[in-house]
Amino acid sequence: MSGSNSTVRLAPAAAILRHTVLLVSGALVLVPFVWMVSLSLKPPGEIFRASFSFWPAEFHGVENYTNALTEAPLPRYMANGLIVCALILVLQILICVPCAYALAKLRFPGRDLLFGMVLVGLLLPHQVLSLPLFILGYQLGILNTYAALVFPYVVSPFGIFLFRQFFKTIPDDVVHAARLDGLSELAIVWKIMLPIALPALIAFSIFSVVGHWNDLFWPLIAVRDQSLMPPPLGIMAFKNEEAGSDYGTLMAASTLxxxxxxxxxxxxxKWFLEGMTGGAVK
Known part of the structure; x- marks a missing residue:
């Protein structure tokens, strides 16, 4: 009984410690974003003051956000990011979902080897492949086009792995019943498996869009035309090495x-968390 009583006494303390760690970690993650929003509301004279205050003494937010939308074609950069992210996501789903289904539910020679190659692809940083991808893009004549921003990402090892793990949690009886109803393997993928895997689809979509919306390294190599620049590359237009950067406008653009x-x-x-944990049992 004494052991159970001590466990009961420790449980609230452990919960308090756990929540304290989470709150502190969350606060540390949010600090850069709070600082960014704060700077986007301040005039240049307040940004480098020694004393810190979140709310500016002189509100300069309207000017900063107006300059962010007019000094450079920020809406165009954001439209480019939307186009590129949408194209990449659609192509990734079209390729990754059938591949994941084959690795999860079909039996064929070399399946385990292919899955091992997917795992190797997860370990390789994308920067390692930048030089061969650049040479391939040059030979195909697609550099400085939307295609150059899209084609390196159409096959996602992470997407294949995530969907494969989620498909493994779906009972094989569902697939067998669909085959008995006369559905082809592709019909099973798109009409049965993908609707069931909607949480995984939403989780992967968030990862894909966030990753490619924020990508700076590859666009810096692949495009030169300002009309094709995605948001992270376009924000660099606000830097002025000769006159000095307008950090208020730069932070306003970053916030947008x-x-x-x-x-x-x-x-x-909600669906993101469900999608990330749905395949964990396997």
């Missing part, structure tokens, strides 16, 4: 670029 991602994640966080 980050805001859609925050809104999308908050709207879909």
């Amino acid at each position: 670029v980050v805001a859609p991602l925050l809104i999308a994640f908050l709207a879909a966080q």
Whole structure:
């Protein structure tokens, strides 16, 4: 009985400690975003003051956000990001979902070897492949086009792995019943498996869109035309090495670029968590 009583006494303390760690960690993650929003509301003279205050003494937000939308074609950069992210996501789903289904539910020679190659692909940083991808893009003649921003990402090892793990949790009897009803394997993928895997689809969509919306490394190599620049590359237009950067405008532009991602994640966080944990039992 004494052991159970001590366990009961420790449980609230452990919960308090756990929540304290989570709150502190969350606060540390949010600090850069809070600082960014704060700077986007301040005039240049307040940004480098020694004393810190979140709310500006002189509100300069309207000017900063107006300059962010007019000094450079920020709406165009964001439209480019939307086009590129949408194309990448659609192509990834078209390729990754059937591949994941084959690895999860079909038996064929070399299946385990192929899955091992997917795992190797997960371990390789994308920067390692930048030089061969650049040479391939040059030979195909697609550099400085939307295709250059899209084609390196159409096959996602992470997407294949995530969907494969989720499909493994779906009973084989569902697949057998669909085959008995006369559905082809592709029909099973799109009409049966993908609707069931909707949480995984939403989780992967968030990862894909956030990753490619924020990507700077590859666009910096692949495009030169300003009309094709995605948001992270376009924000660099606000830097002025000769006259000095207008950090208020730069932070306002950064806030406008980050805001859609925050809104999308908050709207879909329930399905995101379910999708990330759905395949964990396997």
